Amino acid sequence: MNLGQRYPATIVWLILVSLTMTSWWLGTEREVQASGPQMAVTMGVIILAFIKVRLILFQFMEVRSAPRLLRGICDGWVIGMCVLLLTLIGSLQGR
Amino acid sequence: MAAPSAAPSRRQTTDHVPGEVGIWVFVLGDMTVFGLLFAAYIVYRAQSFELYVHSQATLDRTYGLINTLLLLTSSCFVALGVGRARQAQNRSAARLFALALCCGVGFSLVKCLEYSAKLNAGITLNSNEFYAFYYMLTGLHFLHVIIGMLVLAFLIGRTRRGFSAEADLSVLESGATYWHMVDLLWIVIFPLLYLMH
Numbered sequence: 546m547n548l549g550q551r552y553p554a555t556i557v558w559l560i561l562v563s564l565t566m567t568s569w570w571l572g573t574e575r576e577v578q579a580s581g582p583q584m585a586v587t588m589g590v591i592i593l594a595f596i597k598v599r600l601i602l603f604q605f606m607e608v609r610s611a612p613r614l615l616r617g618i619c620d621g622w623v624i625g626m627c628v629l630l631l632t633l634i635g636s637l638q639g640r
Numbered sequence: 641m642a643a644p645s646a647a648p649s650r651r652q653t654t655d656h657v658p659g660e661v662g663i664w665v666f667v668l669g670d671m672t673v674f675g676l677l678f679a680a681y682i683v684y685r686a687q688s689f690e691l692y693v694h695s696q697a698t699l700d701r702t703y704g705l706i707n708t709l710l711l712l713t714s715s716c717f718v719a720l721g722v723g724r725a726r727q728a729q730n731r732s733a734a735r736l737f738a739l740a741l742c743c744g745v746g747f748s749l750v751k752c753l754e755y756s757a758k759l760n761a762g763i764t765l766n767s768n769e770f771y772a773f774y775y776m777l778t779g780l781h782f783l784h785v786i787i788g789m790l791v792l793a794f795l796i797g798r799t800r801r802g803f804s805a806e807a808d809l810s811v812l813e814s815g816a817t818y819w820h821m822v823d824l825l826w827i828v829i830f831p832l833l834y835l836m837h
Contacts, residue, residue, distance in 0.1 A: 554719040555716060555720075557716070557719070558713065558715075558716040561712045562712060565705070565708055565712065568835060569701075569835070571835070572831065572835030572836065573835070586837060587837065590831035590836050591831060591836065594827055594830075594832075595828070598824050598827055598828060601820055601824045602820075602824065604719075605715050605716075605719045605820045606816075606817055606820045606821075607656070607658045607813075610655070610656055611658065612657060615657060618668060622672070622675070626678070630682060633679060633682045633686070634682055634836075637682070637683060637687075
């Protein structure tokens, strides 16, 4: 049993793999249906990526039971980075 | 900093820093550097959108997916291994770290396949701006993977010898934290380079 995890490692792995396959489906299958750039797909795969990042940080890396400062920094990084990238994508990518 | 020996309560506020504080300074710093590279990639991509989308289509997404699954699995093994080590099940822990190392080797093989396919097609770092980012981001990450595999090999050796003090477990956790970071970085690189369009 791991000190810092709410869920067993294998459950976390299952969730991560599911999110990966969802992202994969979004990024590949959806492409067939419409030609040209798709903002929804781009933002979707990025958001899914950062959900996975937070899962890895808080579960595998046991930030979940770490001191509040570390938890805050990690959450800050995840949210800040995600918002930064989405904002850049949204504002710069004209189409 | 010592972990409580009693079973954690549901709240699990152990306030335990996994590994040395120094590794977290390094990990967060490294993540931030990569984050800035990601932001730069998006900015440049917006300026030469057609070029990037066109070049991105030449990437092998299957290789990328396999690599993602390999790293996620390796992280799972490492997390399980740390758990076993905490329960003094050293042989089991060492075996799990070895499985994680195998995943790392698998990742490296796929990476070499991917790179050689590109290079054989004449696509290098200088081919265009997208490929410059591609080689730089994946290459920098691959370097981290190689270092990570050395760290895992070290963990296997340490685990086999057993832990006599709390400090040893801290070293173990530090190594595990580094490896998870390697996984975490790829989780962002994959959709950024291979999937978004």
